Amino acid sequence: ISFDLACAVVLGSNIGTTITPLLASMSGNVAAKRTAMGHLLFNTLGIIWTLCVFYPFVNLNVWITEAFGQGNPETLFTYVNTLEDTQPDIYNQLFAGSLPAGHEVLAKIAMMQFSVSFGLSMFHTVFNLINLSIMIWLTGMYVKIVEKLIPAKHKEDEEFQLKFISAGLLSASELNIAQAEKEMTVYAQRVQRMIDMAENLVHSKEKSEEFSQLFSRLEKYEEISDRMEIEIANYLNRCAEGRLSNEGKLHIAAMLNIVSEIESIADCCFGCAKILIRKQESGVDFTELIYKNIDTMFGYLKEAMTDMIELLSDVEKAREVAIIRSYNKEREINNLRNQLRTNNVENINNKVYEYQSGIYYMDIINDLEKMGDYIINVVDTIRDHFRKHVA
Template sequence: TPLMASMGGNIAAKRTAMGHLLFNFLGTAWTLAIFFPFCHFAQWLTEELGQGDPGALSAFVNHIEATDPDTYNHLFDNTLPAGHPVSAQIAVMQQSVSIGLSVFHTVFNLINLSIMIWLTGLYVKIVEHLVPSRPNQEEEFQLKFIQIGMVSSSELNISQAEKEIVVYSQRVQRMIGMAQNIIHCKDNSEEFTKQFSRLEKYEEISDRMEIEIADYLNRCSEGRLSNEGKHRIAAMFRIVSEIESIADCCYGIGKILIRKRESNAQFSEEIYHNIDSMFIAVEAAMTNQILLLRDVEHAQQKDIITSYNYEREINNLRNQLRSANVENINEHHYEYQAGIYFMDVIGSLEKIGDYIINVVDEVKNLLRLSK
């Protein structure tokens, strides 16, 4: 069943399904090897728990068949009179059988887990070998937690969407690093072209992920939800939109550098240093945002305050660099055109800071709602 359910899923879903199959297959193998002793153990454990003997029902029914055929026939025709002593005895024994089966299944999984947990590394290698990834799959469009087309329990699906938003945010964070890398590439180099193409590809993936997550949230909202669930979905819509705007800004930095290359403007070492300082502040703010998104319902107030401190730091740095830029141009530290592109990059990074704090505001609202 898990394999069939994962057929339309991504590689993570397929590997999870294969891991589930292997877990049960290997567990079944050792259980069959000691099947009768294992059954006796489950029977003994059920009795020790004070739930009776699960094997007594079969012996009792066989005894009724041999000694009282009429009662046996009525029993299987479901025509025994109400309150018949045999019916009462069988009801008690049926409960023992049900609990015995539960004990059997629970003990099977516990023993199986206690065996497999020591073989996790080998287990992962086997699954990855059976379900290999394609080259560069990390840079392909894929949702990790959401299975598009499968929406059942809406409240449960919200938590899956929250996990997917964390993955989305992590992917967009990589774009910040790419934007910083392309800043330091020589304008007409092959590396510049390669990095810009990669940034462009990630921006396209970001757009598609936003659409898929939003579509999933929209279908979740059509289900039966509590008021809290509806507010959570509304907040997640806004969070996804803000994260996508961060991706747009990162791609926008790449396009600024394209224009800079076309105008033959050159950045000085001072500009590079100032841009890197801004990137460091934005990266720290993005990392803290992801920390908050990982567990929205238990987000720490100190982490929210840290985000607001990063926002103030980014704004202050932008203001300082803007003032210094005018002086540096007047003092001929670099050309006017370079200063324009420099401020465009800084402006885009400051916008990223704004989008990050918008996400944090939504997290703060969700935290207040959960309380």
């Protein structure tokens, strides 16, 4: 075939390769489907403008190939056709594969074949570079088109995405467990952000727009947390239905427990927000001492959460020193809770703050201490079920 027809085949292959991500995205979430559709649009629109200037574009790539010293990729087609007309015997021997190895025709054709290969590679490269240079300015339009073609079934789909796993078919279950371990870490990091939100909510001015926005955001995160727990748990259950070693099955049971504990941490974060709502409705104020003690507890809790995520990020190599640090932090949280509980009774008796303020204050402290319990439960699970990997 001629060089320009070969270039047309290259364009067709660009469309053909888009079927792979489209098929792969069929069982994925809305983000996966939109990514595959964006890939299809990118190649389709690129081919449309290329076809409008096809022959000049082919000539450009011929010129680039010659400029690189690789010869004219169009000469092979002409040379072979001329050979058929002028030297039919040589032509027939060529396609029969009976020409001697050192024949000059074979040497010429080998050089021209390399020129064609280089030219087609250059055509594909230049096509993608120019296509990218044009389409990068139309990203906003792409987003709108893709969102229109593949709308989200629910508004939450815009914000809720699993990063490493999908609801698609499972193949190698042992490898899928590794993906689920990564997803657990992402889940824990999302819940960690809820702890920061809860702390900010404590210091937000009551009945303000900031307070309302933070509360709504925390509530949204809690709903997403519930959905993530269900998605990961369902994925793990499907993994368990595949062929797994005994160790793999034990890992899945442990991971289901970890996911449940992380979700409980998210519930406590939103529980803290609901305590603040009740406090607001009761017209109760906190003193600077109460705020200071709550901040201290949040500080301990965030350190414990960070240590837990560190362990989760590589459960196969969980370090003994990190586990011990987590247990020490849990004791600090419990000791602080006990100390604050004792001091609370004294402060109420001494009229440092009102009784009702002390009630809501202790509710928050107890809620935070529960988070510490859930965190250490995750650490316990890592220690008990991944123990042989601990260094």
